[in-house]
Amino acid sequence: MVILLNVNKHPFEIINYGSGKEVADETIHDAGAPLEIKWHTDSYIQIPIFRDWRPKKNFER
Numbered sequence: 935m936v937i938l939l940n941v942n943k944h945p946f947e948i949i950n951y952g953s954g955k956e957v958a959d960e961t962i963h964d965a966g967a968p969l970e971i972k973w974h975t976d977s978y979i980q981i982p983i984f985r986d987w988r989p990k991k992n993f994e995r
Contacts (some may be wrong), residue, residue: 939971951965951967952964
């Protein structure tokens with residue numbers, strides 16, 4: 935499994951700067967501190983995967 939974290943930044947996207955305004959009305963001046971993601975050697979992403987192994991009941995008679 936490969937996880938790719940990407941930010942879509944191109945001229946046809948609007949960016950939500952988190953100011954609480956309508957996203958289309960925000961500007962770069964509404965942005966706060968830049969997001970910083972730190973990845974350490976013991977960091978991980980937990981993906982909950984559930985599979986029901988019980989046989990399905992057939993209710994048709």
